[in-house]
Amino acid sequence: MSFHAGTIGLVGRPNAGKSTLLNRLVGAKISAVSHRPQTTRNRVAGVYTTEALQAVLWDTPGLHEAWTPLNAHMVREAEQVLADVDAVCWLIDAEPLARAAKAGRAVFDAALLSVLERVKDRPLVIALNKVDLVEKGWLLPVLSAFQEAEVKAPIVPVSASSGDGLEALVAEWEKLLPEQPAIYPPDHVTDALERQICAELIRERIFEHCGQEVPYACAVEIEQFDESARETENIVRIHARILVEKPSQKAILIGKAGTMVKKIGSEARTQLAELLDCRVRLDLFVVVEKDWTSNPRALRGLGYA
Ligand SMILES: Nc1nc2c(ncn2[C@@H]2O[C@H](COP(=O)(O)OP(=O)(O)OP(=O)(O)O)[C@@H](O)[C@H]2O)c(=O)[nH]1
Ligand SMILES: [Mg+2]
Structure with a gap:
């Protein structure tokens, strides 16, 4: 049997479900997911292997109109992945399209x-995601609209959260990937560093729980990742700094009597323990770093450059 292997870029508008799809296929939480747009800020790769193929999946920030240096970095990340991969999987949230059709x-x-415009000249598959939210009967008009717009790429209706349609999607990827042996061992999940994923999962909890502009003004930096007792006591100790731009944002993030930061810490700790497969001691410190989202040096220091 022939084997196909290569890279697939998961691209699309913010909130389309790219990170959900990545996590689902690799079977681990390696990329942050939230109900807010612009959650992902850097590309994240995960490896999906079957009997027939190995796809190195690149999750990317959503393509959007970027006004700030941080947002410009995010869009650049996505555009670089677009240019580098063997094939592109464009994820689209089908629900608003079905509503528009209705x-x-x-x-x-x-x-x-x-x-x-950005994807049409690349080897392309379209994943029409969140079909679980589409009212019965309204998927067909959406598919027709793609036909009328003369979109030539195959379109696969899927639900990244339930897994529906993913086999068909992967079958389309297989057609676009070169015939070659696997690049990674079959059980390899990601090259991302554990501490990077930890920072992302803490940031994800902030996106999930904090209102107003706080998610967009926050960054997470792992100051200490102490594994010295991982083997002996089955524990990793993590110190993370949460950066915000203003004292008012710090107050929201800490919450009344520290309730917000406690909730974020406790939920993050559960996820980190699962990821690291050991107990985790997590200490969070909230600090104000004025205008870090527009300061090139601060952005570089946080890996957003
Ligand atoms: N009902 C439903 N919700 C989904 C599905 N896929 C993703 N979601 C939800 O959509 C929201 C956005 O998902 P993400 O995976 O963070 O989307 P993204 O494309 O990575 O977003 P950005 O990183 O902001 O560009 C989350 O609340 C997910 O739980 C799906 O198939 N069905
Ligand atoms: Mg994402």
Whole structure:
């Protein structure tokens, strides 16, 4: 039997479900997921291996109109992945499209067209995601709209969260990947460092729980990742700094009598323990670093450059 292997870029608008798909296929939480757009800030790779193929999946930040240096970095990350991979999987949230079709509005809006322009000349598969949220009968008009827009790429309806349709999606990827042996051992999940994933999972909890502009003004830096007792006492001790831009954001993040930061810490610790497969002691410190989202040196220091 022939074997196919190569790289696939998961791209699309913010909130389409790219990180959910990556985590689902690799079978581990390696990329942050939240209900807010612009959760992912850097590319993250995970390896998905079957009997027939090995796809190195690159999760990317959502393509959007970038106004700040941090956002410009995010879009650049996605564009670099677009240029580098063997094939592109464009994820689209089907739910608003179905709603548009139902309301008689145009399904193909400017946001979709701007992504189409960037992906149309690459080997391409479209994953129409979140079909579990689409009202019965409204998927067909959405698919027709793609036909009318003369989109040539195969379109696979999927649900990244339930797993529906993913076999069909992977079968389309297989057609676009070169025939060659696997690049990684079959049980390899990611090259990302554990401490990087830990920072992302802490940031994810902030995106999930904090309101207003706090998620977009925060960054997480792992100051200490102490594994000295991992073998002997089955524990890793982690100190993380949470950066925000203003004292008011620090106050929101800490919450009344520290309730917010405690909740974030306790949920993050559960996830980190699962990831690291050991007990975790997690200490979080919230600090104000004025205007870090627009300061090139601060951005570089945080890995956003
Ligand atoms: N109902 C449903 N929700 C989904 C599905 N896939 C993702 N979601 C939800 O959609 C939201 C966004 O998911 P993410 O995976 O963070 O989306 P993303 O494309 O990585 O977003 P950015 O990193 O911001 O670009 C989360 O609340 C997910 O739980 C799906 O198939 N069905
Ligand atoms: Mg993401």
